[in-house]
Amino acid sequence: MKKTVTPGPIDTNWNAEDLYNKALLYVGQTEDLPSDKWQYALWMSLALEFLARAALSNINPALLAEAKTDQWSSLYHALGFTPKEQKYSPKSIAIADVFKRLNIILDDFTAEHENFGIVHTGKRNSELHSGDMAFEGVNASTWQPRFYAVCQVLLASMGKSLEDLFGKEEAQGALKMIAAAADEGAKAVHGDVAAHQKVWAAKSGAEQKSLSESAAVWATRQEGHRVECPACESQALVHGEPVGSAKQQFQDGEIIETREYLPTHFECIACGLKITGLSRLSVVKLGDRYKKTQRYDASELYVSEDDYEGYADDNNER
């Protein structure tokens, strides 16, 4: 362009650094509080909101702005411009939408992280907007490992670590909690698998064969990624959510589109085993990304109709 419009600096409402510093401020409020106090959980839930908003703003501040067809001043503002609307007050998207967006955009921010974020900040809303004492009597061990795991992913997306936000000692403790929770999860999943194996082993050979055959037909017909059940070895399905963008390749007149998926849940209809969540799926080696490939005829997608088909190339010299 001969003339480009240059936006100004990003306002503190939307600026990732300002939002991160607010998370830092709220974490600082917990310094002298025992982790089983409701005030501790409340400050941490506030810190989580600002950390999530900082991570989204770090991708692009405009992602935080509420944008409706006739109310786009906040979007305009988040892009670095000064809104001209009278009595303008910036409006950002709800925190649940922040977590949803992060799940779609950040490869490492899984549906489990999104769910935890929504539930934890939801509790915070109950604490602040209702008579309910949402954090009272809630044992820190029930939320801290997942809280830190979510923070770890959000911080990593901004090139930061748990240490940057929580300090060295707290970060060391957080890492141990994350590892211990993973161990606990692993034990629970192994327990589920063992229980289903036991029930499966008690069935007759004929019943096992019939169930396995039905499962094989089901797994072929249903949407999902086919895997072997860790309990009964029948064919089962893993479902997931897409990560990254689809990769397209042109081959033999066809567009081959490949997309990677991160498993979110598993189901075997032969023995009835169900596992939900990437961390639990990883324990039984069902957490690997899988690919889904679709083929299109290239002409369907890209070739425009030629109104002068059969004529020589356009040539304005003749």
Added chain:
Amino acid sequence: MGISVKSNVDCDGCIFIEGYEPGRSSAEIAALFGKVLSVWDDEDPVQDLVPIDKNDAAPNTYSGIFGRDRFPFHTDLAHWRDPPRYLMLRCVKGYVDIPTLVIDGHDLVSAIGPDLLNRALVKPRRPRDGRFSMLTLREPEDDRPALIRWDEVYLKPASKLGELAMSRMKKEIASHRVIETTLAEPGDTMIIDNWRMLHARAPVPAGREDRLIERTYLGELN
């Protein structure tokens, strides 16, 4: 010139070049060394630094607070989100008994610990554009050197860790080894990494009111 300004500043945090091209202007020399910044849109990028008596200066300036006494150690525009990376000081009229004092911020970080400084929240003492923006005393980044900001006048603690870190910084600065450089002759030039080094002006004795140092900010060095 035979020396690499950038590699010297990268290594030591600052460089002093004696009597460098005294006949040329600060604007020319600064452009030779790097990318000149105009931090205030409507002002000349080269600013004159002259001693001013307390009563003659605006009360919110260092001269208005300290007059001709020693200025405290600081980094320039520490209360801004993005302080200028380098500053060039160039002597027009100098005196040997008014040295520029410098402390290496890396030493302070080593003494206090990056963990505390990275999490120490501070805020400008006055709102900027009607707002208070929180800042940290040290900003580590993946793709650039960590930024250290310090100004015990223009920055105020914004959290408990901010209070702790500011008091630790004051204590460290008070007992730290100071590097003295004298901009005495025309053309004497000093380039300082403003994200790393803290600097201060020595007191200005009576009769030295005509001291004139020109300051130019640089975004990067060649």
